[in-house]
Amino acid sequence: MTRSAFDQITVCPGVWPSPYLLDRLRPLTRRPLLVLNGWPAPGSDAFQSIARTDALLAGWKDRLDADRLSQMPALRYLGLRATSTDRVDLRYTARCGITVMPIHGYGDVGNVEFVIEALLRHARHGGDTRTELAGKRLGLVGYGNVGAAVARVAMALGMTVAFHTPTPRPGPPDGPQWATLADVLRNADYVSFHSPAYRHVAALADLRLIAPGALVVITTLGLPAPCADFRSWQQSRTGPVVLDLCAADGLPDDLAALPGVRIHDLYAARTAESVRRAEHRIVANLEANLSLL
Template identity: 25%
Template sequence: MTKVMLLENIHESASERLAEAGLQVDRRAGALAGGELHEVLAANELIGIRSATHLHAEDIRHAANLLSIGCFCIGTSQVDLAAATAAGIPVFNAPFSNTRSVAELVVSEAVMLLRRIPEKNTLAHAGKWAKGAAGAFEARGKTLAIVGYGNIGSQVGVLAEAMGMRVVYYDVQPRLSLGSAKAAGSLADAVAHADVVTLHVPATPRTRNMIDATVLAAFKRGAMLINASRGSVVDIAALAQALRDGRVGGAAIDVFPSEPKSNKDAFVSELQNLPNVLLTPHIGGSTEEAQQNIGVEVAAKLVNYLTTGATIGAVNFPEVDPGPVDCPARLLNVHGNAPGALAALNTLLAREGINIAGQHLETRGTTGYVVTDLDKAPSAELEQALAALPGVLRLRVLRRDEAGAAS
């Protein structure tokens, strides 16, 4: 029976979906690293993680039997995707399931910052009565700058416009605006006149510390900053100084350059104890609805890959959707994208008298993935010969009489 390990309190909806497919599911509450992680990787064919478990190249080398990785979240920066691809392991995530949850948090934080709720809340808890309108504003009529106008950013814009905010956005890719949102020509143009700036970009070398002292200096004085994207996007030291100087009037930060591995570990940030600052523990997508949807979405992708070889939605793999296995056997071959790979595969099949009922080939970068439906199951000797072909990274056979279980 195929074994699956789910880490970091992944929603029960994932366990239910995987168990329905006949898989053996084990769960652990926290993240793993080092030797413990290596043991889990060696003992399971599928693994599910969230953002705290990091799979480096060295970890993946301990995963000889691992077929696929499920990231039960939006981002996949916690996985060495190049190492996973080189090992023939597709990585799946849930890019859309928590969009609404993050968007709602961002818009509500914008309102709270504009009303100076964080500092007034702190004062009230300290027994101080700070009633007054000075420095508190309505969201209506204010300008929201969205940096990164993808699935979440555009949804934030729709919600903000419904509250009467003006929306501008900046993205490195041309994006069709929703509602009355206007595209800015540059990052500096986007932030220059905004009352609130919200970030929705991925973690890449290009976005690392993209909000630094220079960009913060271009902010409209007293503007608010919200980051619910990735912790590496903001220079925290520069933001802390801008808050102290009054250049930035408030901030809501949900992600940090360094985050605790578990709820038992201490959290330390330069932004602690600053007025009008909301600090939340990476909970942008942490709603029951989002986690349930993520569990279902990623688990379905893992099951689909396991039982049919489909890689639709994989972030690091050629995408193939071959449909159900309706032939005696299906051959899944991951290989280097080089001339002759397909010919060598088909030649061996022909020598064994196996006819090809259907074949799907896609390539992505240096990786090729071919799914071949066969009129009869290959022998163990043929499987070994196919796996030994030059450039083959991984080979797997699905047999119809085994209900698509991995052989």
């Protein structure tokens, strides 16, 4: 018989739930919805309540290691308001039969628009002379859905686009072309990183191939290079590095204060539209999983 509700749905702080989402969740839980402002301290009422949790919703900032997950022995479903599962102990969830459901694509448009906006702003206001993007070379490190969409827009603006992924992926003659990391970085007027979350895909020697005055845009989760390499590189160049709050997650204060480092006080992917898309998918995943229990 199909269940009509979970026993206890708990919402972690990283979900940033809207009133709309909370209203959609309440009919799906038998016990009152538990919305956390932080991870509860042992012995607290909230700590006792999470032990009954069979459905947990979390965001990319919520750390869910084995210790925390073990505090919810009834947990059977973990829904992520995120694409990345890097902060979830997947070995634990697999061992305990916990279904983990991330969501994909909800923030792609916002990310793409942020990157293109940064390129346009730099072309128009980044130097003594207003320039055009047409005819300039864009290097993409990473080529998932967001990277490919950035490439399409950039090419529509007349840019030449090359991308790097660990495995060669030849593109069409009139489209973006795969190149080695060294070639992508050394030949670009603009560089945008779209590599996996918290993955160091470039070292100091790679970064130093980027033209000293080139604009670099980073919207990955965490820096795509070790902090020490990033520090040495940026200290020796004149070009700006634009980051959103995802890229700046965990960034040491001295790196954030380096000349040329520009941190925008926003999450590139977070728009009114992306929030609604994400929340629709969170609820749809919950309902689909409920029907299987």
